[in-house]
Each structure stands twice: as structure tokens, then as C-alpha cells.
Amino acid sequence: MNAPKPTVHLMQGLPASGKTTIARRLVATGGGRLRRVSLDDLRHMLDSTGRETPWEPERETSTVRAQAQMVRLLAGDGYDVVVDNTHLYPKQVLPVVHALRGLPVEWRVHHRISVPLEVCLARDADRQKPVGRDVILRLHERWLEALADGWSLTTGWLRETHLNQTAGVAR
Ligand SMILES: Nc1ncnc2c1ncn2[C@@H]1O[C@H](COP(=O)(O)OP(=O)(O)O)[C@@H](O)[C@H]1O
Numbered sequence: 001m002n003a004p005k006p007t008v009h010l011m012q013g014l015p016a017s018g019k020t021t022i023a024r025r026l027v028a029t030g031g032g033r034l035r036r037v038s039l040d041d042l043r044h045m046l047d048s049t050g051r052e053t054p055w056e057p058e059r060e061t062s063t064v065r066a067q068a069q070m071v072r073l074l075a076g077d078g079y080d081v082v083v084d085n086t087h088l089y090p091k092q093v094l095p096v097v098h099a100l101r102g103l104p105v106e107w108r109v110h111h112r113i114s115v116p117l118e119v120c121l122a123r124d125a126d127r128q129k130p131v132g133r134d135v136i137l138r139l140h141e142r143w144l145e146a147l148a149d150g151w152s153l154t155t156g157w158l159r160e161t162h163l164n165q166t167a168g169v170a171r
Pocket residue numbers: 013014015016017018019020021022123124127
């Protein structure tokens with residue numbers, strides 16, 4: 001009998017909307033089968049000087065690619081994976097979908113998008129390492145633009161995007 005397809009869980013929400021809290025809960029209840037990846041943590045691992053973690057576009061592109069490959073490896077090893085990033089517009093989601101080309105997976109989305117912007121700003125300002133108001137407002141703006149374009153992060157969109165790129169690819 002075939003092993004069950006791994007499930008790739010995607011969080012979606014503004015910074016401080018509670019994504020990591022939920023993602024860790026998924027890990028806690030996943031019976032050792034579910035593992036979490038996070039760009040924030042990976043960036044910290046790769047670039048932290050101990051005092052700060054610089055953000056710079058070129059390195060970010062490379063960090064995003066490294067994370068996408070990590071998701072592929074983990075899913076290929078049969079683990080479920082929760083990708084704990086904001087995922088507020090397609091460009092933030094596509095690298096992982098592309099990296100999973102040809103690998104059968106199930107998709108699940110965990111939205112934190114009902115948490116109001118003001119609540120996210122307040123919770124962020126309260127935490128040890130705030131992302132900052134400007135970043136959150138910019139992400140919020142890009143998210144609204146994606147919604148206005150008719151996009152939303154659904155399992156249907158993920159399945160279709162994943163399958164379309166899988167077509168004709170032999171691995
Ligand atoms: N449901 C909730 N109600 C109140 N505070 C919450 C809730 N979920 C998370 N928090 C708090 O909000 C802050 C951000 O949560 P976190 O899960 O790190 O968000 P994110 O990963 O989206 O940035 C943390 O201080 C956390 O303890």
C-alpha cells in the first residue's frame with residue numbers, strides 16, 4: 001500500500017497575528033510527524049550576528065530558496081510540514097509550491113487574517129523583537145492589493161498551481 005501523501009500546511013497572516021503560536025501547536029499535536037519551517041528562524045540561523053539579523057534583498061532571495069528546498073526534502077522524507085510565514089500574496093507562496101513540483105502532497109491553509117491590523121500592530125510593538133510598524137503596514141498594503149486582484153490563499157488555488165506545474169514533468 002502507498003504511504004499517505006505528506007500534508008503541507010501554510011500559515012497566513014500579518015506579523016503578530018498568531019501564526020507561530022498555531023504552528024507550534026500543530027507540531028505539538030502532530031505526533032512527531034509534523035515539522036515546522038520559518039523564514040524568520042532560518043534567516044536568524046543564517047545571518048544573525050548575535051546582535052541583529054540584517055535583512056537584505058539578495059540574501060533574502062537565497063533564504064527563500066533554501067527554505068523551499070527544505071520543505072521539499074522534509075516532504076520527500078514523508079513528513080508533514082508547516083510553513084510558518086506570512087503568505088499574504090502569491091510571490092510569498094510560489095517558491096514552496098514550485099519546489100514541490102512532481103511530489104504528491106496535500107495542502108492545508110491556516111488563516112490568521114481575521115486578526116485586525118491594529119491588534120497585530122499592538123502585539124508586535126509589545127514583543128521582544130518587533131517586526132516594526134512600517135513593515136506590517138507595507139505587508140498589509142500588498143495583501144490588500146492581492147485581494148483586489150482576486151487572489152486568495154485556498155487549498156484549491158494551491159492544488160491547481162501545484163498540479164499545473166507538475167503536468168509533463170517526470171522525476
Ligand atoms: N490568540 C491570541 N490572543 C492573544 N495573543 C496572542 C494570540 N496568539 C498569539 N498571541 C501573542 O501575540 C504575539 C505574536 O504571536 P505569534 O504567534 O508570534 O505571531 P506571528 O507568528 O504571526 O508573528 C505573541 O506575543 C503571542 O503570545
